[in-house]
Amino acid sequence: MERIGFIGLGIMGKPMARNLINAGYPLVVHNRSQGAVKELAGEGAMAAGSPKEVAEQSDVVITMLPDSPEVHQVALGTKGIVEGTRPGMLFVDMSTIAPAVTREVYAALKAVEVQSLDAPVSGGEVGAKQGSLSIMVGGETEAFERAMPIFKILGKNIVHIGDVGAGQVTKACNQIVVGLTIQAVAEALMLAKRSGVDPARVREALLGGFAQSRILELHGQRIIDSAFEPGFRIRLHRKDLGIALQTGRDLSLPLMSTAQVAELMNALIARGGGDLDHSALALLLDQMGGGE
């Protein structure tokens, strides 16, 4: 069994690492704050003092970090992974970050004969705990196949999309579609409500036709119930749309509606709603339209 290093033990990373321990993998962990490290050490993981030390003791190093700068620092910075590698090691970044940074890290590690996969996930904390995440993977087929037994512990819907960066691009696409569809459902159901038409009847009628979506089904119900506890937090979705927009700018592709929805998320965060579920875009619309 491969020795796995796991860096980043947050809301997502900790239950993922725990699932690997429970599957019998030897695990070396590292995290900025020590609470989660001690917790997992009590369940059989070894603690390492730096990403470099994690790499020195691992065959496969997984990162699950908040954003692009953290991945860049952990992979390529001082005492970073790159300082502890040897040829044949595999690096798997499961964070959601900018495809451009993914490609930079990929190239730097390739220079020391380390293969990389970008493997961002969807499915949230519940999916992380249950080992039912969707995993969107970019990188070489050989590396993908090597990582597959590990991915199968962590997730269910595992798709090899294409070359390096393809996983991150797919995640960005996913977050665009989810964010904009929530806004679509919010505008429709608020229009119904303000018109004196029962939004629950509208939701049901629309689910039977071309307007059908999982967002209308799930987040439409949240909007009808004003059930805005997370779920997926607005501030995290804004971060993901920031990645999509930066990628669009790099390609001179004007993502008009993505930009608008990101700004609406900005407004919601400015009003103190950053820790609400992303379906709270409907709450913002309600307030913009004079509601309480």
Added chain:
Amino acid sequence: MERIGFIGLGIMGKPMARNLINAGYPLVVHNRSQGAVKELAGEGAMAAGSPKEVAEQSDVVITMLPDSPEVHQVALGTKGIVEGTRPGMLFVDMSTIAPAVTREVYAALKAVEVQSLDAPVSGGEVGAKQGSLSIMVGGETEAFERAMPIFKILGKNIVHIGDVGAGQVTKACNQIVVGLTIQAVAEALMLAKRSGVDPARVREALLGGFAQSRILELHGQRIIDSAFEPGFRIRLHRKDLGIALQTGRDLSLPLMSTAQVAELMNALIARGGGDLDHSALALLLDQMGGGE
């Protein structure tokens, strides 16, 4: 069997009227241009010279017209339906128009003891021909039940949403969700394509998760294939979003993304794309981003 009057024999109205003839209903028809009138007269319909004359010879009068001004004129104008009614007649408007105009016509006809239903449809020309339209109905329950045998000839998914105008509001909601979801899918799949990632792989991966929608399934495939022949024409969808936006303005509800997508449709129409399918929002994005 009730005698039916049918006004508006366009792409949608003509096959709908034909289905009623084939079901055995006595039909009186009226249309501005005479081609469709003569055609249906050859199949057993009677021709009438004005909406007033249609009303005089009918128990139920159905309209299927392009927009709000036409419905207002045909219902309440000179030689309009209102001049030919008697108490107990039923008026069913199946056009897609502004809920405010629906309510005005409803009130004027109620004053002469005529009940009204708003019953806009989705499903397009194919649905009209096959009698498989979705019908979203507003108005009194008694009137809805009276019209039900007729609706069953014309459609499949028939839902009584609520009081007068509720059908039109639901249709507006439907067009918001469909239009904005197409833009969402267009931005996502174009970002994938420009990033060098296969949009077909992205579509498949996204269909397995929260980003799933019928639009991603059907229009996502159209976008991948650049198959922009209609389908549902951009210029008709812009008209429908205009109704949604006017309704939002009447309620002081700021429909931010609906407004943006309507303007993108404007741009596409300005470039000569008004008769393309609404999935051609992706073509506009491609062109805005420097594509051919």
